[in-house]
Amino acid sequence: MSRRLLLIRTIVLATALLGVNYVAWRWMFSVNWSYWWIAVPLVLAETYSLIDSLLFGFGMLRLRERGQPPPAPEDLTVDVFITTYNEPLDLVERTAVAARAIAYPHRTWILDDGRREEMRDLAQRLDIGWITRSADWAGHSRHAKAGNLNNALLATEGEFLLILDADQVPSPDILDRTLGYFDDEKMALVQTPQWFENVPDHDPLGSQAPLFYGPIQQSKDGWNSAFFCGSNAVIRREALMMLGVSRYVGEVEVGVHRALRTARTVVRSALRGLDEDEVLVRDALEAIEYEVGKARRRLGRGEALFDVTYRFQERVAAVRRRLVSADLEALQADLAVIAELEGIAADPDLGLATVDEGALRRMSQRDFSPLGAVDTVEALVRAVDVDRGDEAQAIMPMATISVTEDMATCMRLHGLGWHTAYHDEVLAVGLAPEDLQTMLTQRLRWAQGTIQVMLRENPLTQRGLGVAQRLMYFGTMWSYLAGFAALVYIGAPVLYLAFGVLPVQAFSADFFWRLIPFLVFNQLLFMVVANGRPTWRGQQYSLALFPVWIRSVTSAVGNVWFGRSLDFAVTPKTKQAQESLPWHLVKPQLWAMGILVAGAAIGVVRLAVGQAEPLATGINLFWVAFDLLIFSVVIGAVRYRGFDPAVHGLPTPPPGSCDAPDRAEQVARIVQRHPQEPPDRHDHHDHHDQQHTDHAQGAS
């Protein structure tokens, strides 16, 4: 064990003990129950923060710095994908030119979801591939970027894929530095950092994520949970395709269960509508009801699904033949409805569910003629059996359950036993949003996606994941719940200063001796793992963006549990008029700051007139000052007018823990070679998100 790791483990252990010691004491001895309405939220918020710290520390126990990568084997086949929807041509061009220049033999493709003539011409001019959606996708859910990648997977054949967002300009050795990891034949994916060239070193919008693309990914890597982040990653095609097959199996299972349940309802309602004398028909329908029950029991016993559905369809067909002569006329009306079954399985956003439950319900409420009922049953099961007629491709390797397809896909890969690696070296240079509006929308989208995955495929209950892997995924999701804790951390000091409401029993020596060592060690842990990387901006934003985090949770819950839209319609497409600063975007934070300042002022007055304790006032004033320092980040963000190299100078890339000797030069070359263009990635995401939103509505 390296000395660094030993030091980290010692601090992690100490932090955990101190934290548990403090929070346990808080619960047992220091909650001021007479003000329970703020005392309980405060101790809950503190417990939340403790769990956050424990999860962070647990990961760090296995911090994995991989050092120099193994040499890339020769003769692998690689496809380089550049995904685009509507980014400007020159932005895509500079990425494409750099991608073509990657040293390791490969083929470069532009995955053009916008299907633009000029993009095709560009690809032709550069002599690289141009892929658009195949005809199969017409009329089907497109699944945004995940769909774009799924489509391209079927149109290419390389053993490995490098995925690049349209703005991510790769370094020529990106493949030479990553392919070696695939010597491990269970290795599915190698992620490298995302680093942005249009961000000044003081990073007003918190665009760089030096802690995430560094120690956090390295800690996840130590537990075989390094995350896939959507771009700048190399993936083994076979791992994705295997994943596609396993998801196909899962969705067929869910679909058949639902179809059989609906089939039973349809048959029962047809039976109720029968006259006494229709003995023949009644027998037939009862036979089918029996078969439905039998099929469900056989599935329940774990019999292979295709065997069950095959037998079921044979039996139903036999019954149907006996009935054909019965009532052809009534059937005509039913046929039109049954034809709709073709479209029944359109549940694009849920992904897990092949069949739209709303459509099934409508189907089961209709009065069918007996023969119509039989046909419905047949069509129902056929619609979901073997052939997922609803989707453009039966096999969709990239997860489509969330607006952040990368995390869900990666978690599923880990669930199947694949390995992933994080290689800590900047091998591609991208462009970050340069205005607050775009940045806020992007953060909201990431947070919503993460919460969606947590609600739909909670890592704590996923089959195939190890305990540590579950905690690594859960830890990231947990950290997005910080918005609620932030509310309490703003409110508590104000309540004391303004109204004398004290949520703790006393600010005794006991209190300090338990709290302060925990806080100190927590910061120490940050400092040691960060190893010189800046962390303050990240800490500020994790609290200061509390309205974004809260909204992400409420909207994702509304979307997943109540089928509501994610509500993305907030972003105007045109840039805000530049004369006025966008203060309206941070209204909640400004209110919070105003309340904190007002609370402090009242607190000082109350102290002066002898209504408040000096010690408690002092502590709460300190607390307010800390909150204000955190929130001050939004002021700089609002006032930021975008990146200007003449003013800000060229940004310093972070030293990776395994850089090639000339890495710094190479990054500098990429940064200098290309003129700065205002990025237009935001529109791209926004459009796709809008699609998701629409589908979520359609499914509800």
Added chain:
Amino acid sequence: MIEFGIDTTSEGIGVVTPRGRLNMVSARRLKDLLAELVDGGTTRIVVDMGETTFLDSSGLGALIAGLKSARQAGGDLRIARPTPAVHSVFEMTNLDRVLRARDTVEGAFDA
């Protein structure tokens, strides 16, 4: 390299035997071959995997495509005698939960 044995039993069941590695290249041939059989009226097919030494996702894709076309034509496709290599791929993708492999080619359509 791979070769495919093709037989038809007295009951009219087509038996396809891939001998060797079922990877991206050979999967395409298997897919075409299964489609031809179904088009030619042989809708009940057994794929004998007793001599298949390797199977990847494209091989699985070909099997699923064959299953799909056989069923649409009113027949079925059954898998028989998987080798350990084949079986582990079935397990990894959960395909064993929906598609049960048969112990023998002769008994593949018995139940």
